[in-house]
Amino acid sequence: MRKIAVAMAKGGVGKTTTAVNLAHGLASQGKRVLLVDCDTQGQVAKFLGEKPPYGLYEFITERRDDGQYIARNNTIHPSRRNLWILDGGIRLVELKNWLGEQPREIRQTVLAQKLVPKEGKLDFLIFDCAPSWDVLSVNILMAANEVLCPVAMQGPSLQGLKTFFRYLQSAQKLNPDLRLEYILPTMFDRRTRHSHDIFNQLKQYFKRQVCDPIHYNVRLSEAPSFGQTIFEYAVRAQGACDYTYLIERIMNHGDRQE
Ligand SMILES: Nc1ncnc2c1ncn2[C@@H]1O[C@H](COP(=O)(O)OP(=O)(O)O)[C@@H](O)[C@H]1O
Numbered sequence: 001m002r003k004i005a006v007a008m009a010k011g012g013v014g015k016t017t018t019a020v021n022l023a024h025g026l027a028s029q030g031k032r033v034l035l036v037d038c039d040t041q042g043q044v045a046k047f048l049g050e051k052p053p054y055g056l057y058e059f060i061t062e063r064r065d066d067g068q069y070i071a072r073n074n075t076i077h078p079s080r081r082n083l084w085i086l087d088g089g090i091r092l093v094e095l096k097n098w099l100g101e102q103p104r105e106i107r108q109t110v111l112a113q114k115l116v117p118k119e120g121k122l123d124f125l126i127f128d129c130a131p132s133w134d135v136l137s138v139n140i141l142m143a144a145n146e147v148l149c150p151v152a153m154q155g156p157s158l159q160g161l162k163t164f165f166r167y168l169q170s171a172q173k174l175n176p177d178l179r180l181e182y183i184l185p186t187m188f189d190r191r192t193r194h195s196h197d198i199f200n201q202l203k204q205y206f207k208r209q210v211c212d213p214i215h216y217n218v219r220l221s222e223a224p225s226f227g228q229t230i231f232e233y234a235v236r237a238q239g240a241c242d243y244t245y246l247i248e249r250i251m252n253h254g255d256r257q258e
């Protein structure tokens with residue numbers, strides 16, 4: 001099973017857009033995917049037009065709001081064929097408190113310990129991360145082994161990257177299996193010089209990891225308001241082509257398709 005964290009220390013760079021479309025694209029290819037929303041904003045369910053009754057909080061603590069026991073399997077919400085979600089949202093604030101109260105030795109690895117699907121049940125675990133760095137983010141990076149880092153080709157995007165690499169290095173000390181596998185340029189606007197400049201800089205620093213860019217595409221920003229992925233909302237749009245290409249690359253374990 002592949003375990004991919006979509007992470008970057010900056011909001012609004014396309015993390016959720018990438019996590020949702022990647023997860024649905026893989027599921028459409030017949031892969032069994034669990035998408036875990038690790039952000040208090042709880043955007044994953046909204047992007048998919050879902051309202052799951054339970055989520056990651058209940059999954060980890062095995063408790064409902066009223067304190068009653070709930071089995072883990074009942075906290076996982078089926079969303080599409082081959083695609084399940086573990087909802088995030090505001091309850092994750094409580095989850096962080098709960099994690100903070102666990103004994104120091106296990107605090108950072110609770111998620112990794114609990115999120116172990118039965119053999120053959122899942123092909124991909126995808127984590128949609130929050131931009132912040134806290135006990136939950138550390139837990140995700142202990143549970144994942146590949147990192148996909150979206151970088152917006154607009155604004156001062158390389159700033160967030162430096163901070164993020166500091167985080168990543170400290171996580172790698174605790175989880176030596178964790179590899180930065182994909183750097184995904186997002187919101188690429190081929191008409192602007194700025195987009196090309198940042199893209200070229202990225203290519204200089206990171207050769208192997210830099211993926212073909214996801215272009216700025218208005219369909220990608222419209223789809224969530226209909227609770228649809230790009231493959232449902234506008235399968236012929238540039239955004240769908242770009243994500244299809246990324247999915248092929250990921251299915252080929254990072255090897256570029258020519
Ligand atoms: N390639 C893109 N082209 C146009 N809009 C995009 C693109 N990627 C994301 N967006 C839009 O930008 C906003 C931020 O994206 P989001 O995925 O929520 O970022 P993050 O999860 O990093 O905060 C959303 O409104 C989303 O619909």
Ligand SMILES: [Mg+2]
Binds near residue numbers: 015017043
């Ligand atoms: Mg997000």
